[in-house]
Amino acid sequence: MVYKKFIEIGTVVYINLGPHAGKLAAIVNVVDQNRLLVNGPCSKVPRCVVNLKQIKITQFRIKMPFGARAGVVGKAWEKANINALWAETKWAKKIESKAKKASLSDYDRYKLMKIRQKRSKIIAAEVRRLKKSAKSQ
Amino acid sequence: MAKQPHAPRNKPLRKGVNRYSRSVMYAKRYAFKHRKNVTKVEKRLDVTHKLKTIGGDKNGSTRFVPTKKMPRYYPTEDVPRKLRSHGKKPFSEHKRKLRSSITPGTVLILLAGPHRGKRVVFLKQLDTGLLLVTGPHKLNGVPLRRINQVYVIATKTKVDVSGVTIPKRVSDAYFKRKELSKPKHGEGEIFETDEQKYTVSDERKEDQTAVDKQVLAVLGKDEYMKGYLTGKFSLQTGQYPHNMVF
Numbered sequence: 001m002v003y004k005k006f007i008e009i010g011t012v013v014y015i016n017l018g019p020h021a022g023k024l025a026a027i028v029n030v031v032d033q034n035r036l037l038v039n040g041p042c043s044k045v046p047r048c049v050v051n052l053k054q055i056k057i058t059q060f061r062i063k064m065p066f067g068a069r070a071g072v073v074g075k076a077w078e079k080a081n082i083n084a085l086w087a088e089t090k091w092a093k094k095i096e097s098k099a100k101k102a103s104l105s106d107y108d109r110y111k112l113m114k115i116r117q118k119r120s121k122i123i124a125a126e127v128r129r130l131k132k133s134a135k136s137q
Numbered sequence: 138m139a140k141q142p143h144a145p146r147n148k149p150l151r152k153g154v155n156r157y158s159r160s161v162m163y164a165k166r167y168a169f170k171h172r173k174n175v176t177k178v179e180k181r182l183d184v185t186h187k188l189k190t191i192g193g194d195k196n197g198s199t200r201f202v203p204t205k206k207m208p209r210y211y212p213t214e215d216v217p218r219k220l221r222s223h224g225k226k227p228f229s230e231h232k233r234k235l236r237s238s239i240t241p242g243t244v245l246i247l248l249a250g251p252h253r254g255k256r257v258v259f260l261k262q263l264d265t266g267l268l269l270v271t272g273p274h275k276l277n278g279v280p281l282r283r284i285n286q287v288y289v290i291a292t293k294t295k296v297d298v299s300g301v302t303i304p305k306r307v308s309d310a311y312f313k314r315k316e317l318s319k320p321k322h323g324e325g326e327i328f329e330t331d332e333q334k335y336t337v338s339d340e341r342k343e344d345q346t347a348v349d350k351q352v353l354a355v356l357g358k359d360e361y362m363k364g365y366l367t368g369k370f371s372l373q374t375g376q377y378p379h380n381m382v383f
Contacts, residue, residue, distance in 0.1 A: 102380075102382070103382055104382065105292060105293040105294060105382055105383060106244075106246070106256075106292045106293075106294065106370065106381075106382075106383045107244065107292065107293075107294040107361075107362075107365055110361065110364075110365045110368070111361050111365075114361055114364065
């Protein structure tokens with residue numbers, strides 16, 4: 001398996017676990033084989049040490065020198081427009097839809113079920129129609 | 138500069154034992170200088186005593202009697218002993234609580250009883266603390282009924298029942314179960330008298346239609362609400378109540 005994403009200074013990571021779970025941060029420095037120093041001033045992540053097991057590497061990378069302070073990181077982050085780019089990714093959208101689904105009330109779930117049934121009916125009717133016309137040809 | 142608090146003049150050596158005695162402190166405080174001359178307050182006999190007319194010949198026509206009589210009994214204990222039933226209130230005086238998630242118009246999911254799984258509309262809390270709900274009966278067969286809030290999940294869905302008026306006779310006494318007469322086995326009457334079966338009274342039917350008419354009118358405003366109340370609630374695989382939002 002070829003690795004495509006690497007731990008580099010400036011790589012934007014998604015923190016999965018811990019107190020800052022669900023947020024993005026940039027790698028500022030590497031502590032040792034297992035730990036990183038990260039900082040996400042534009043995403044409310046203070047300068048802190050995280051374990052590699054707590055994070056997931058995203059496709060984004062910002063240009064900044066190692067050990068850069070929060071101000072520098074923040075500027076580079078905004079220049080690269082990471083927040084907007086992240087919101088467009090499928091990954092971020094999946095997270096959002098999962099959260100939405102979990103927050104649905106009982107009535108919302110019922111309405112969702114009914115709407116899906118409606119949609120399936122429309123699709124099924126169209127498929128039937130296409131099949132019929134294909135058969136008659 | 139703010140006034141600094143004075144160090145304690147009479148430092149405690151031990152709990153309850155101070156360095157200086159009362160008389161020494163009197164001198165230290167220069168209390169003789171701060172003494173206020175207390176003017177003697179005259180005893181107002183017209184307030185504390187009253188003239189009372191006495192009947193009978195040789196009793197003297199009037200007597201000067203204190204307005205407030207001394208108590209005729211002093212208990213041997215300072216605080217009277219409390220009864221065993223002290224603080225224990227009868228059920229009728231209990232404080233009724235209602236979960237904050239349950240407000241008039243909330244859709245509730247019934248968890249127990251013959252109507253378990255059904256979604257109903259909460260109308261109001263009765264005097265005994267039980268919840269008055271209605272299906273509406275047309276949608277799911279739940280009549281005007283009482284339920285305990287313990288057997289209920291309150292969903293976030295609310296319906297506006299502020300305009301719904303419930304007939305005044307609908308109360309706890311209205312719902313109280315009536316004892317059905319069982320057949321008495323008299324001589325030669327064993328198979329003759331039938332057991333009285335429960336039948337829905339006309340007054341119940343009247344009240345049901347009156348209330349449901351109003352509730353259904355409100356429910357009709359939302360496209361999916363009627364269907365929602367018709368169906369039953371059930372858990373599917375992967376659905377865990379502690380993880381779900383209702």
